[in-house]
Amino acid sequence: MRRGQALADAKALEPSLRIAPFAPDADRRLLGAFARWCGRWSPWTAPDPGEPGEDGVMVDISGCAHLFGGEDALVTAALEAVRGQGLSAHAAIAPTIGLAWGLARFPARRSPSGWLIAHDAGASLHALPVEALRIGDTAARLRRFGLKRVGDIAGLPRANLARRFGPDLVRRLDQARGQDDETLNPLQPKTPFRARMRFADALLLLEGIKQAVRETAETLCAHLETEGRGLRRVELNLFRVDGKIHLLIIGTAAPARDAAHIARLFNEKLDRAEIDIGFGIDVIELNATATGALSGRQSGLIGDASLNDDRLDTEDFARLTDRLSVRLGETRVKRAARRDSHIPERAAGWNTEASPSGSALMVRETGGQQAFLLMPERPLLILARPEPAEAVAEIPDGPPRSFVWRRTRHQVHQAEGPERLAPEWWRPQSRASPKTRDYFRIETIEGRRFWLYRDGLYGPETRNPQWFVHGAS
Amino acid sequence: MPTAPRVRTGRPQLEELRRQIQAIETPISSPVLTGQDALVLGPGLHEVCPASYLDTPAALAFQIGMLGHGLAEQDRLRPVIWVRSAGHRAHDFGRPYPLALARWGLEPERVLLVEARDAGDVLWAMEEGLNAGALVIGEIGVSARYDLTASRRLHRSAQAAKARALVLRGHQQIQPSAALTRWRLSALPSPDRPWRGATGLPGLGAPRFCAVLERVRGGPPKSFEIEWKNAAFHVLEPAPMARRAAQSASQFNRLAV
Numbered sequence: 001m002r003r004g005q006a007l008a009d010a011k012a013l014e015p016s017l018r019i020a021p022f023a024p025d026a027d028r029r030l031l032g033a034f035a036r037w038c039g040r041w042s043p044w045t046a047p048d049p050g051e052p053g054e055d056g057v058m059v060d061i062s063g064c065a066h067l068f069g070g071e072d073a074l075v076t077a078a079l080e081a082v083r084g085q086g087l088s089a090h091a092a093i094a095p096t097i098g099l100a101w102g103l104a105r106f107p108a109r110r111s112p113s114g115w116l117i118a119h120d121a122g123a124s125l126h127a128l129p130v131e132a133l134r135i136g137d138t139a140a141r142l143r144r145f146g147l148k149r150v151g152d153i154a155g156l157p158r159a160n161l162a163r164r165f166g167p168d169l170v171r172r173l174d175q176a177r178g179q180d181d182e183t184l185n186p187l188q189p190k191t192p193f194r195a196r197m198r199f200a201d202a203l204l205l206l207e208g209i210k211q212a213v214r215e216t217a218e219t220l221c222a223h224l225e226t227e228g229r230g231l232r233r234v235e236l237n238l239f240r241v242d243g244k245i246h247l248l249i250i251g252t253a254a255p256a257r258d259a260a261h262i263a264r265l266f267n268e269k270l271d272r273a274e275i276d277i278g279f280g281i282d283v284i285e286l287n288a289t290a291t292g293a294l295s296g297r298q299s300g301l302i303g304d305a306s307l308n309d310d311r312l313d314t315e316d317f318a319r320l321t322d323r324l325s326v327r328l329g330e331t332r333v334k335r336a337a338r339r340d341s342h343i344p345e346r347a348a349g350w351n352t353e354a355s356p357s358g359s360a361l362m363v364r365e366t367g368g369q370q371a372f373l374l375m376p377e378r379p380l381l382i383l384a385r386p387e388p389a390e391a392v393a394e395i396p397d398g399p400p401r402s403f404v405w406r407r408t409r410h411q412v413h414q415a416e417g418p419e420r421l422a423p424e425w426w427r428p429q430s431r432a433s434p435k436t437r438d439y440f441r442i443e444t445i446e447g448r449r450f451w452l453y454r455d456g457l458y459g460p461e462t463r464n465p466q467w468f469v470h471g472a473s
Numbered sequence: 474m475p476t477a478p479r480v481r482t483g484r485p486q487l488e489e490l491r492r493q494i495q496a497i498e499t500p501i502s503s504p505v506l507t508g509q510d511a512l513v514l515g516p517g518l519h520e521v522c523p524a525s526y527l528d529t530p531a532a533l534a535f536q537i538g539m540l541g542h543g544l545a546e547q548d549r550l551r552p553v554i555w556v557r558s559a560g561h562r563a564h565d566f567g568r569p570y571p572l573a574l575a576r577w578g579l580e581p582e583r584v585l586l587v588e589a590r591d592a593g594d595v596l597w598a599m600e601e602g603l604n605a606g607a608l609v610i611g612e613i614g615v616s617a618r619y620d621l622t623a624s625r626r627l628h629r630s631a632q633a634a635k636a637r638a639l640v641l642r643g644h645q646q647i648q649p650s651a652a653l654t655r656w657r658l659s660a661l662p663s664p665d666r667p668w669r670g671a672t673g674l675p676g677l678g679a680p681r682f683c684a685v686l687e688r689v690r691g692g693p694p695k696s697f698e699i700e701w702k703n704a705a706f707h708v709l710e711p712a713p714m715a716r717r718a719a720q721s722a723s724q725f726n727r728l729a730v
Contacts, residue, residue, distance in 0.1 A: 316552065316605060316606065317552045317583075317585070319605070320552060320554070320585070320601070320602065320605045320607060321585060323601060323605075324554075324585070324587055324598055324601060324602075327594075327597070327601075328587065328589055328590070328594055328598065329590075332559070332587060332588045332589065332590070333585060333586070333587050334585070334586040334587075334588070335582070335584070335585060335586070336571035336574075336581035336582060336584055336586075337571075338571065338572070344570075347572065348570060348571040348572045348581075349568075349571070350568065350571070350586045361582075362571065362581050362582040375572060377573070377576065378570050378572045378573040378576075379530075379570060379573060380530060380533060380534050380537070380569060380570060380573045380574075380577065381530050381533065381566045381567040381568065381569060381570065382567045382568060382569075382570040382573075383566070383567035384567060384568065394672065394673075395672065398672035399670075399672055399674060408527065412674065413662060413674075414662075414663065414665060414666075414674055414675050414676060414677045414678075415670065415672065415674040415676075415677075416670065416676050416677050417670075441677055442677075443662065443663060443677050445662060446527075446659075446660055446662070447531075447659075447660035447661045447662040447663060447680075447681060447682075448527055448528070448530070448531065448660045449530070449660070449677070449680065471567060471570065472530040472566045472567065473530030473531060473533070473534050473566075473680075
């Protein structure tokens, strides 16, 4: 069987042949993933796609080999790990990329261990076939002249080689010898949205930095607009001339793509961060670490924003949230959230935008107001932790006649209840297992309203029920 | 020929000048309106003090009820910033409960709760909210930072945005401020429900408050007994005023229950 054979012929030769369609994109993705996986040997790795069956990964192990016990140990361990994944592989270690490429593809295949180390770079290079120089079809032309090994062409005059076979051959030869530069273009962690600006003269004034941030944000937002996304979290890196980096981070309440808004948030941060500019800032970089979908907006037909109330509302709301949370801290600006629970302190509360799982921010819904009015009445203010009260009740199951809370005695004038809330039995019970609560809405003779509950049913759950104040008004 | 365009451009300029003069001359409308026997506050800064420490929840209920009532339709969707200072635990009756806000005319999804570090941040957040056109509730409590200057700034911002800012102050506060009104709030016993529960106590009627208008710009102090009913504060016993005679007896009876 050979490459380029018709499928019918191949199947005739070997009926049990497994067939898969050629998927170059999938191969490239796999190679990229494999190159990232190779990051365990060195942080500088790059995929090196080639002909089918000739793909490779380049790893720059300068300064890394000793961590694995030397080059021998490193390459052995690496090959073992790769073969453990079911791949066939060969490896070579050499001082230049070109030499390593050739060694891994030609002599390493024949070596018993499957790997080679070029201890003598010159000799290793001269022994390689000319195909190992990464010159494509030129290699076949060289062979026609009887030049089969790299050593055959190494001594020939460069000017003649370049004239007959093109400048590429000479460049590749120099790269393999280490006489010409070749650098690895390493894989980097995926940060899809990034904008940076360099300055010939370092910025020394805060005003200049602000203006630069504004312009960089415009570049970033233009990029985001083509992708239909908005910023959720942005990092601002200020690179100082002497190598120090200042990092500022902002988050937004809703995906934002307005450069002026982003710039204003950073201005607020810049004003308060008291950055030591030192000898100046020469690079500014904006990095979108989190983005969200943001489709294009259509302005109102009439052009009067106040007519589109809902839209105005949400957008302004998000911006106001951003400004407040940038200055005061993200944990201090909260919105109403509710959970799927009937225990009052769990059912609703206040959460930051990035809310923990299990609770959802309340959103406007049609008929929402009506739904609230149908619910049992709740106090306006609720204590974070119910506070014990000494209460006197006429009958064990009834509301209290009077109670002492925070060292003040309150006489009960009106009462409604009980509203009986049983604990959520489907939750794993804690040490002090919760009891059934009987809630009463009461009003004192002064007209003050409280929300009390008796913890535990009298009889089956407790003999000495305790009263708690849970809310007011 | 040169005069003709001047005349044409002069007209809009005159209009513009007239509008500016009108804006300056706008008569200070009463900060408190009692139209339709419901209390409505004008745009600007208003202060509410509880009559005693235990009346703080009543004062907050009054603030929330007054915040959104009587607004134009498009202003009802304005966000509400509720600014509290995280410090005073002892003076605290707890956080507002989202599920209860709707009953006081405030949709919880419009509310942004800001728990500021100190009094300076409270004032900053309030002003920022007002500048963005939001309605603002600020629990200032006892703070030396809230003085004539600070309150004047808030009032200006609120008037520019045609929004209401309601400030909750401590119950012993007597320092001057630039607010339009100062209310002193205490709870009143609500009317008994006609039925009694199994335990012999009557049910709770509509919440009632005694709202004393201690200070009002351009008007005498007044006292109102008000009741929260049908999503508005209704005046129970109107203080002696011009409108009282016009009010029909039947309406009055209905209000007084």
